[in-house]
Amino acid sequence: MNWQLLPQFTVTGLLAGGPLALTALGLVLIFKSTYIFNFAQGQLLLLGALVTWWFSVELGFPLWLAIIMALALSALLGLIIERLALRPMTGQPLLSIILMTLGLSQVLQGMALLLFGGVQRNFPKIFSASDPYRIITPFVHNGNPIVVILKQNLVWSFVAAILGVLVISAFFRFTRIGLAMRGASEDHELAQSVGLRIHRIFGLSWALAGVVATTGGVLLATSSGLDTSLSVVVMAAFPVVLLGGLESIPGAIIGGLVIGLSQGVVSASKAPLVRHTSEIMPYIVLLIVLIIRPEGLFGQKRIERV
Secondary structure, eight states: OOTTTHHHHHHHHHHHHHHHHHHHHHHHHHHHHHOOOOTTHHHHHHHHHHHHHIIIIISOOOHHHHHHHHHHHHHHHHHHHIIIIIGGGTTSOHHHHHHHHHHHHHHHHHHHHHHHOSOOBOOOOOSOSSSOEEEEEEEEETTEEEEEEEOHHHHHHHHHHHHHHHHHHHHHHHSHHHHHHHHHHHOHHHHHHTTOOHHHHHHHHHHHHHHHHHHHHHHHHHHHOBSGGGGGGHHHHHHHHHHHOTTOHHHHHHHHHHHHHHHHHHHTOSSHHHHGGGGTHHHHHHHHHHHHOTTOSSOOOOOOOO
């Protein structure tokens, strides 16, 4: 282990876990209200970031206005997806609906390629890259304190991601619509019997998932650039969701931080073989946790009587 670089990689890994948690939140939103695992979330993230770039760079809108317009379009896209693709699947086997989201992911990926192409783009800068934050740690190497250097985009992306997760958590806990969405996820027929409009709730869930995906896409694009491979980031969000628990919003936060921390710690290793496992570290952590606790850290253990 490179102890001199360990604090740097540890903090950087934790900060990188924030956008991961926000990306995972989109998956939790759909599952929490519809009981469907959405494989198209990565493509929603990609399209949201590309549309933001198009509004800002190609059309010349201020970045803040471009983000707002992209959020509105992503919410509309979520509503259209639910209305045209998923509502006709009501009553069909769960596997068929999941395969529908998988096919939808390929359609959205193709749309992104047709509309924007596959070239690498520089996303507009939101934060200054030339003035990083410096933190003096209590650790000492060769008689000198170890300094951790943090880029502004990492710090503020982490703050924005955690705030987004907390806002969505409060929405589900304290608003009537959020409580209705939680109730609909438990039993669709029972929810309908008490007057809840299931299809409206499903549409709202997809709209929120689109907004969350666009927010995550913007935060990720500011640090890693923008191309069609951005949708692959959601592959790291799957372990985050399963690690934290499929229905747990706090679990998405903890899962994102744990995955980010594990990748950061492994990256500080001096052994090349260990250091190169940082890409698969989310799945290694996931396997260990699922062996010990199959429902995830904060998942619900359901017991059914026959």
